[in-house]
Amino acid sequence: VGAVIMLGTLFGLIVLxxxxxxxFDPEARRSPGREGDR
Incomplete structure (x- = not known):
């Protein structure tokens, strides 16, 4: 049971x-090649 709780917590943290x-960074995933766009 402990393993399931640990996995769930880890998954929740990753998703968060x-x-x-x-x-916060929607452009970072759309254009990873462009960094200094502003």
Whole structure:
């Protein structure tokens, strides 16, 4: 049971971080080649 909880927590954290990155940096995933666009 502990392993399932640990896996769930890890997955949740990964999803949260991924969501935050996509929300704060939507251009980073659309154009990884362009960095100094502004």
């Amino acid at each position: 971080i991924f969501g935050l990155v996509l929300r």
